[in-house]
Amino acid sequence: xxxxxxxxxxxxLGSLDFTWxxxxxxxxxxxxxxxxxxxxxxxxxxxVLPSFGxxxxxxxxxxxxxxxxxxxxxxxxxxVHGSQSIELAGPVPTSGSATVTTRxxxxxxxxxxxxxxxxxxxxxxxGERLWxxxxxxxxxxxxxxxxxxxxxxxxxxxxxxxxxxxTYDVTPTQALLYRLCGDRNPLHADPxxxxxxxxxxxxxxxxCSYGIVLRTLTDQLLGGDSGQVAGFxxxxxxxxxxGETIRVRGWREDGRIIGSxxxxxGERDGAPVLGDVVLTTA
Numbered sequence: 428x429x430x431x432x433x434x435x436x437x438x439x440l441g442s443l444d445f446t447w448x449x450x451x452x453x454x455x456x457x458x459x460x461x462x463x464x465x466x467x468x469x470x471x472x473x474x475v476l477p478s479f480g481x482x483x484x485x486x487x488x489x490x491x492x493x494x495x496x497x498x499x500x501x502x503x504x505x506x507v508h509g510s511q512s513i514e515l516a517g518p519v520p521t522s523g524s525a526t527v528t529t530r531x532x533x534x535x536x537x538x539x540x541x542x543x544x545x546x547x548x549x550x551x552x553x554g555e556r557l558w559x560x561x562x563x564x565x566x567x568x569x570x571x572x573x574x575x576x577x578x579x580x581x582x583x584x585x586x587x588x589x590x591x592x593x594t595y596d597v598t599p600t601q602a603l604l605y606r607l608c609g610d611r612n613p614l615h616a617d618p619x620x621x622x623x624x625x626x627x628x629x630x631x632x633x634x635c636s637y638g639i640v641l642r643t644l645t646d647q648l649l650g651g652d653s654g655q656v657a658g659f660x661x662x663x664x665x666x667x668x669x670g671e672t673i674r675v676r677g678w679r680e681d682g683r684i685i686g687s688x689x690x691x692x693g694e695r696d697g698a699p700v701l702g703d704v705v706l707t708t709a
Contacts, residue, residue, distance in 0.1 A: 434498030512660030
């Protein structure tokens, strides 16, 4: 069968050495629409938005993301990014080098689809852990082998007015800029490819929405201090088309920030973008 859990679960996906520079950080922030000098000027106390750690290992990639996973015979057209989180040991340096080691940690059988979980640990040359990422991909057309369906508890939105309620206008060219951060999937640039995948036009990268929402919550509720972020996790709940507006709401709740992101305005007003948004603080 296309997915063999006995081979896939626990499979080591190898280690990757990578480096990043201040220029990479600046480009990443600009691709998220950041304008504050703390994100965009190296002489103004440059800080790094923690979501950069998710893309740093593949930041210089120029090919579409590979799907060469042991025990998994799948293709890019079947795959949707399901969720993403990062946990940090401390602030991400503005430049440096590291090694990320990745493994397939779990596979859930959803009947008509499979959910593949990966975990990556980035370590400094000294061996110190820098951050840990955890992500899932939703593979359409797979599943049905009788495996573990997995479990998840939705994050409840507080029943009160949010502590922040703001919007961000996605530019028409935002996906074209963000693809320079290491994700050249044609779904985000090629109209023909997007239509073949079932979309009327190219869509914004989910990880771009991820970074935009983290930046917004950091600016609105943490005084713009990304060093206070200890972790950030989301579920990808829907798509954004370049030119649309993202509404970001956030609630301070039990020592963390609960968030939501939806499309604002237009025919798709209220359509979900990110769910289960949780920002933990140091």
